[in-house]
Amino acid sequence: MLLSVLIPAYNEIKSIDAILAKIQAVALDKEIIIVDDGSTDGTRERLATYASVPNIRVIHHEKNQGKGAAIRTAIQHMRGDIAIVQDADLEYEPQDYPALVAPIADGSHKVIYGSRFIKAENRHSYFTFYLGGQLVTWITNLLYNQRLTDEPTCYKVFEANFLRSIPLECMRFEFCPEVTAKVAKRGIRIQELPINYYPRSIEEGKKISWLDGIEAIWVLLKYRFVD
Template sequence: MTKTLRSERLSELRRETRRETRRETPRADGAQLGGGVKLSILMAAYNEERTISRAIDAVLAVQYPCEIELIVVDDGSWDRTAQLLGKASDERLRVSTHPCNQGKGAALLTAAGIATGTHVLPFDADMEYVPTDIPRLLDPVIRGRCDVVYGARLFGFNTVYQSYRYAVGNRLLTLAANVLFDAHLADLHTCLKLVPLQTFRSLHLTSKGFGLDTEITARLLQRGVRPFEVPVSYYSRSRADGKKVTWKDGVRCLLILGRIRASRSHQPSRGPVLLRPSPGRPGRVGGGVVGSGSGEAA
């Protein structure tokens, strides 16, 4: 009797596995199944003539488990970035232009403003990140486990840092965010932040520079959202290679964390915060862990 039950259970598990595989495997006609998820990849570019073409080609060459679009915003570049973007051709690619440089945050906000996906994901044009990591971030979303996923750079694992100061600076700011918001993030300033588009727009983000990374996370943590983190690869570039972040940006980020932590919410805290469920998966929460939080910050 016991052997019969085990055999039946094993057969059931095999059938479930086959059904799961069919749901996640691309169809023969080229369309892909993604549980209603559409990813809008947001790319800000400022004087990235050395890498912009490779970055676009690399992002579009990846096999994704859902529909995607790539939105590139040329943030007032004065090198050949605009000309190279003009040569790029793909039905999934959309290009917007700022007449003058407004900052990385402003470029990402412009991209998010014209996005048509269910989720957005910033991706740098400097090739510090690897686009083949993106499907791994999508997996827990498509499976219905969570809606907010971060690609975490783990210090000393699958990463190359050109400067010890940059690595330590990120760890210190991450520690500050964890202490201020009672969280346990591994990487505050990762570029790869997969967030539902509705949630992203509801955060009422205002930072125009590199501080947008900090503001996104601080607003989410203040609401009680705890992102699900997936390890990713990282190849940092040096100042000589065009890296634009300085210690002053670190100070600004620390001030943003303090300002948002000290700000009051428009809505009182009423237990766990549930973000708007995604289509077809009622009741899903915003991140990997959801705790007590508040509504939007002032």
């Protein structure tokens, strides 16, 4: 089976080479789809050096549109049987792919989330981020009859045709609550597996803020009661 690695990238010049090397080192048949979301720090120019790499494709947004918009673009270009979302930084460990992909490859699941909280030794960047993530997860479980420990995780893995079938509208970080809500409303109980996590600080390039947590709660409420 072919794994499509979907990478939204915005101003990640410090980590783009390292994360691509980590992904390439994973022993799976894969394509890497990078959507450069209007980077201005040299990321776009650096990605041009990968033009000759057979399993890497780079798509450009001329203007920054947001993580959700970049993921939606990547979905349009993927050709794999399974898809995983991968940030362009080094917070998540691609060597976790095989375990996350296995339940989808064997046909037992359509969706798997990688949880940072099942693995007790993982650190977390800021206490406020930790609390915000736990609140979003609790609201998700309450509204959608789930038993998640980590709704905002980056590592969301899908049977590719199932992901294609979900009508997404997200532009920014609300990709996570929107896709979770729409998966749950199809009657799927999302399964989690433990993953490694190496948080970075705001100074190191972390972009999400508490306002995105408020937006996530709004999105969860909207798709539960309105959509």
